[in-house]
Amino acid sequence: MSDARPILFFDSGVGGLSVVAPTTELLPRAPIVYAADSAGFPYGTKSEAEIAARVPALLGRLVERYRPRLVVIACNTASTIALPAVRAALDVPVVGTVPAIKPAAAMSESRVIGVLGTEATVRQPYVDDLAARFAGDCTVLRHGSAALVMLAEGALAGVAPSPEAVAGELQGLFGQPGGERIDVIVNACTHFPLLEGDMAAVAPAGVRFVDGGPGIARRIAYLTDRQDWPEAPVAGRLVFTRLGARERAIAATLATRGFPVVEAL
Structure with a gap:
């Protein structure tokens, strides 16, 4: 049927x-x-x-x-x-x-992972709980970016994101103390995988991205x-x-x- x-x-x-x-x-x-x-x-x-x-x-x-x-x-x-x-x-x-913190922790060799989401998501206690349960031996750095959301929406509306704008947002993670050791980034906003190619192009070599899709x-x-x-x-x-x-x-x-x-x- x-x-x-x-x-x-x-x-x-x-x-x-x-x-x-x-x-x-x-x-x-x-x-x-x-x-x-x-x-x-x-x-x-x-x-x-x-x-x-x-x-x-x-x-x-x-x-x-x-x-x-x-x-x-x-x-x-x-x-x-x-x-x-x-x-x-x-x-x-x-x-x-939910943010893919569990698979990110399983992938990380440096034991420093980044969580890239919206400002509302990265401040949630739920994220604290995921980090404690699944990434207890990792340093988990967070950054909330409204700009990347707008860049993803703009890309589908026909406006290509500039590499400089994308790199500037990623610096919110890499610029934190210990951020140079990040080897996995959790795309904790469903908009961000739409920009994964743009982010990978400006991220340090070897950094991987993971999402919950x-x-x-x-x-x-x-x-x-x-x-x-x-x-x-x-x-x-x-x-x-x-x-x-x-x-x-x-x-x-x-x-x-x-x-x-x-x-x-």
Whole structure:
């Protein structure tokens, strides 16, 4: 039987596409609805109270409209702040996104890792807990960057990020005491893997990057195992909470990447 219920991905912007990509590799026939809270973008500079109130309400509206089989909060900031409230409010499975500190610690030889996220994410106690549990023998340096989020959004809108701007943001990690020993960087914002090539080009030789996208994709595949999918791939839907000039530029790019349908919430 064919089951057309989609997987709903949610982020403040387009960062969650770094989670969609590995998911569609594992589940090529899965219908995808990608929702970007462009009216609330960016989340990383907002207060915890704002995010905790906004995200469950928006996801409630999205679930009511699109009736997904699964919701993915493809945003580290929203996940670390609002995931419990969202799970309590919705009657569908919800998968969150957490910084990939555990695999980074397993990869690191210098035992110094960097966590690169939004300002809201890197200050969360949840990150303290992950570092204590999985990287107790590592020095974990953190840097919150709103600029990299904007650069990633701009890249999909057709504005290439400058190497100088990217290098300046990475210096927020490498410029800290002990930062010269970092050999693994956790991309703790789903926007940042979209710039991984740009960051690798200006980072010191040998520095590796890791993110949670592949692990989240495996979790989605596990939770939907044995479920039916449409016989053929279905065009993805792109949903914005505000559809302005920036969003239309992004939509034009994503129309060639499997998201030809654009809607406003």
